[in-house]
Structure formats: structure tokens, C-alpha cells
Amino acid sequence: MKIAGFKAAAVAAGLRKKDRLDLGLIAADGPAMAAGVFTRSRVQAAPVLWSRKRLGSGQARAILVNSGQANACTGAEGLSVASKSAAAVAEALGCPADEILLASTGVIGEPLNLDALTRAVPGLAAGLSEDGLDQVSRAMMTTDTRPKTAEAEGSIGGHTFRVGGMAKGSGMIAPNMATMLSFVLTDAAVDPAALKTLLAETAEATFNAVTVDGDTSTNDTVFLLASGRAGFPPLIPGSPDLDAFAKALREVMADLARQIASDGEGATKLVTVRVAGAKSDEQAKAAAMTVANSPLVKTAFFGQDPNWGRIMMALGRSPAEFDQFKVNIDFDDVAVVRQGQQVGREEDWARVMQQPAFTVAVDLRAGPGRAEVLTCDFSHDYVKINADYRS
Numbered sequence: 001m002k003i004a005g006f007k008a009a010a011v012a013a014g015l016r017k018k019d020r021l022d023l024g025l026i027a028a029d030g031p032a033m034a035a036g037v038f039t040r041s042r043v044q045a046a047p048v049l050w051s052r053k054r055l056g057s058g059q060a061r062a063i064l065v066n067s068g069q070a071n072a073c074t075g076a077e078g079l080s081v082a083s084k085s086a087a088a089v090a091e092a093l094g095c096p097a098d099e100i101l102l103a104s105t106g107v108i109g110e111p112l113n114l115d116a117l118t119r120a121v122p123g124l125a126a127g128l129s130e131d132g133l134d135q136v137s138r139a140m141m142t143t144d145t146r147p148k149t150a151e152a153e154g155s156i157g158g159h160t161f162r163v164g165g166m167a168k169g170s171g172m173i174a175p176n177m178a179t180m181l182s183f184v185l186t187d188a189a190v191d192p193a194a195l196k197t198l199l200a201e202t203a204e205a206t207f208n209a210v211t212v213d214g215d216t217s218t219n220d221t222v223f224l225l226a227s228g229r230a231g232f233p234p235l236i237p238g239s240p241d242l243d244a245f246a247k248a249l250r251e252v253m254a255d256l257a258r259q260i261a262s263d264g265e266g267a268t269k270l271v272t273v274r275v276a277g278a279k280s281d282e283q284a285k286a287a288a289m290t291v292a293n294s295p296l297v298k299t300a301f302f303g304q305d306p307n308w309g310r311i312m313m314a315l316g317r318s319p320a321e322f323d324q325f326k327v328n329i330d331f332d333d334v335a336v337v338r339q340g341q342q343v344g345r346e347e348d349w350a351r352v353m354q355q356p357a358f359t360v361a362v363d364l365r366a367g368p369g370r371a372e373v374l375t376c377d378f379s380h381d382y383v384k385i386n387a388d389y390r391s
Contacts, residue, residue: 004187005227008132010139013120016068024136027062032225034060035196039220045072046082047102058192061099071112072218092125137166150255152248161188161230167256189228206253267376270357278369283320285371290318292375301377306349322364330361
């Protein structure tokens, strides 16, 4: 993946395990237009607190990301480490520290190894190249089984622009803004105000519609940086050309969201929960999320057990308002429930659940609201991974 105006590099700094990439740097050729969205958790990591303040200017020069330690719940020391990390990168790049954005992922409560990080920064900066983005996508992995990247193109005023993104996330995924970490880059020129609005709206429709286990991270961060190298004037709020950029941005973030759901810790199934007929879109999403987060539903997905009663149970405890005697449920295009009662043959439903990906479609028949959420199953491996996460 290459995006004009950006270079990147990654190294094994010894923050996590020996000889494993764990520190990455993405640097713009000059100050880039920037926006971000962050966790809404009341417990926020030091890099989140640092970066939120820096984005007030609407521009940034670089992103420093590490895995191994989250630098969350580390008190005043963690805030100091964040500041010194940014200063080290700023010195290497020759720019103000306020132009450096930070993102961390790993074990909560463990202090970031500042000595190892600062020792690695000069070599990291010296190694920046146009081919380095894929390496950064690996350096930010924790329990992910594979790196996650996506790309899209569009055209504005006869100029082709590109959008490319990377994400990490496999567990502690019930985003309340975005996913654990995601960095999206473009060579388009977009006014920071428009960039901020588009990022928030797109995150709501993509990353905020993914759940692996119902838990929201202390470190959730999404950055969107625009280099402006595509050759057209900055897009401003209300510009008709924003639609073309928004389409490409949505394509990249939706692709990353799907990859996160399919790579949920220990996952064997990718499941789309689609709710229609709710009184509002908000109620539809609440109902879909309740089904998608239910441990009983998710273990049934893993066992390929077409126990539709668990779905009805989850719907019943959701905030959505509906009449149980009107509910319809399908697995893909196979009818399972009509007017709140079982129809069809169980072996037909089970056959759908044997697939690696399928859709649970619910019609509440109460209004025009609709929503779609991506989730995965709960397997034995999910418990193993999280019971032994820190070792």
C-alpha cells in the first residue's frame, strides 16, 4: 500500500517480544490535514489524552504507534512518557512535538518502555520509505492473526485520489467511536472541518457497527490524515465533490471493519446481524447490537446450533419496542420464524450456520428503522486467548 505524501517504517524495539515488530511510524512529507475520533470510555490511555489535544489544530505531521504496552492507567508517568515519546519523534523529523500523534495497544497498566522506544526512534525515522505502510500494519498487531489493510480510489476534477487504511483489532472490540486502532491516509486535499465530520459519520456506520465481545478499549483511536498531493484544491464542507471522497473513505473503513469482525479472537464465523422494521434506526441498531453481543447467541453460532430462541431472548432485552407476535427471522434466505413462531425445518437452518459467513435477518415489523452489525462467534479459543493474555 502506498499513499502519495506519506512514508512509513517499523522496527522491533523490544517493547513486546524479541525480534517482533512493535513500533511503527507514519510520517507526512509536510504538515497534513488531520482528524481523529477516540474512545468514549471514561478510562482513557495517555496517548489518547495526548492526541486528542493535538488535533485541535487540524493538522499533524506523524503517527507513532506501538504494541506491547497500552500506556493506560499509568498515571502521571504515562502522560510524561507520552510527551517524551512525541518529543523524540519530533526531534528526529525536525518538527514541533505538537504535530506528533500517538497510539498504543497492549496490556493495560504496564508502563511504556521509554528507553527502548527512544533508542529505536532515530533508526525508525531513518528507515522511512514509501513501501513501509504494510510493515506498520504488522507492528500494531497484538492478538490479531493477520494484518488488516484496505485501499480505494476515486476521481475529482480529473484528478485520481487514493485512500488507504490499516487497522488492528481482534478482542476488546465493541467500539464506541471506532475500533481499537486504525489509521486512514489519503492524498486528497480535504479541509480539516470536513475531514472531522466525514470521519465521525463514517466511523459510526462502519467501526461502530462491529462487536467481537462487547468490551470497549481504553485506547480506541482512529486517525485520518490527508496529504493533499492528489492535485486538486481542498474540499470544504458543502462541496459536491465531497461525496466522491466520502464514498472511497466508506469503502476503506467498511472493509477494515469486516476484517476486524472476521478476525475476532478465536472466531470461526463472520455473522451479519441485520434488523429491519424497528421504530427508528437507533432502535434497530440497539436490537442488532444486543443480539450480536449475546454470549448465548455467539456460542450457538460456534456450535452451529440453530437455536433461534436465543435470538428472540436477546431481542426481548434490547431497548427496541416491538410486538413479539409479529417478529420474523431468517438465516440468509431461509425462513426460521414467522410472526414469533418457528417455521421450516431445523436441518435447513443448521445448513446455513455451517457456512463460515452468514446473515441473521430480523424484521420487527414495527416501523421503518434498520441497521446492520458485524459480529463473530465465541469459540473455545476465545477463552484460551483471554485467560492467558498477558503471558
